[in-house]
Amino acid sequence: MIDLTGHVYGRLTVINEADRRGNKRYWICRCECDTETVVQMSQLRNGRIKSCGCLRAERASDTHAYKLADKQFGRLTALEVVDRHPERMVNIWSCECKCGNTITVRADHLVQQEVRSCGCLKKDQDTINMTEALQSRYVDGAATHLLTQKLRENSTSGHKGVIWAKREAKWHARITIKGRRIHLGYFDDLDSAIIARKDAEDKYFQPYLEGKE
Numbered sequence: 001m002i003d004l005t006g007h008v009y010g011r012l013t014v015i016n017e018a019d020r021r022g023n024k025r026y027w028i029c030r031c032e033c034d035t036e037t038v039v040q041m042s043q044l045r046n047g048r049i050k051s052c053g054c055l056r057a058e059r060a061s062d063t064h065a066y067k068l069a070d071k072q073f074g075r076l077t078a079l080e081v082v083d084r085h086p087e088r089m090v091n092i093w094s095c096e097c098k099c100g101n102t103i104t105v106r107a108d109h110l111v112q113q114e115v116r117s118c119g120c121l122k123k124d125q126d127t128i129n130m131t132e133a134l135q136s137r138y139v140d141g142a143a144t145h146l147l148t149q150k151l152r153e154n155s156t157s158g159h160k161g162v163i164w165a166k167r168e169a170k171w172h173a174r175i176t177i178k179g180r181r182i183h184l185g186y187f188d189d190l191d192s193a194i195i196a197r198k199d200a201e202d203k204y205f206q207p208y209l210e211g212k213e
C-alpha cells in the first residue's frame with residue numbers, strides 16, 4: 001500500500017488518507033495558502049493537481065483579469081471587472097458593444113473570441129444569410145423560371161408573361177412566383193398587359209430585392 005503522507009505536490013502537502021470512494025484512493029492535502037482539499041491519488045501523482053485551486057485562479061487572473069481593460073474584442077470594448085465566475089475562476093467583465101449595448105462577458109470568452117458582440121453581430125449575419133437565401137430562391141425559383149425557354153415557348157407577345165389568349169381574343173398577363181402562376185388579367189391592348197405584368201413584377205419581386213439593403 002502506497003502512503004503519500006508527507007509528500008509534496010506543487011503547493012500541496014499530503015496530510016492523511018481520506019475515505020475511499022469506490023476503488024479510488026483520496027488524500028487530504030494542505031495547500032500553501034492554508035486551504036485543505038481532498039484530491040484523488042492519481043491526480044496528485046500525475047501532476048494534474050498542484051494546489052487547492054488557488055494556483056489556477058492566480059493564473060486565470062494573470063491572463064484574464066488585469067489586462068483586458070479598454071481592449072477590443074470584435075465589437076466589444078472591455079470596461080471593468082464586475083463579477084467573478086464561481087467555478088471557472090475567471091473574471092466577468094462589463095463590455096460596451098459598438099451598437100451601444102452594455103453586456104457582461106467572461107474573460108476567457110473574450111480572450112478566445114467566443115463572444116464578439118452583444119448579439120448584434122449574429123443578428124446582422126442572420127439578416128445577411130436570410131437575404132442571400134431569399135435572393136438565391138428568387139434567382140433559382142422565380143426569376144430563372146421566368147427567363148427560361150418555358151415561357152419563351154408560350155409567349156407570342158415577345159414580352160415575358162404576356163401571351164395572346166386565343167379563346168378570349170385578348171392579351172393575357174400572368175406571372176409565376178416560385179412555381180405558382182398568378183393571373184393578372186386579360187387586356188385588349190398589348191401595352192396594358194405589359195404594364196400589368198410590370199406592376200406585378202414590382203409587387204412580387206420588389207420585397208426580395210429590398211431585403212438586400
Ligand SMILES: [Zn+2]
Binds near residue numbers: 011032054
Ligand atoms: Zn491554495
Ligand SMILES: [Zn+2]
Binds near residue numbers: 097117118119121
Ligand atoms: Zn451590439
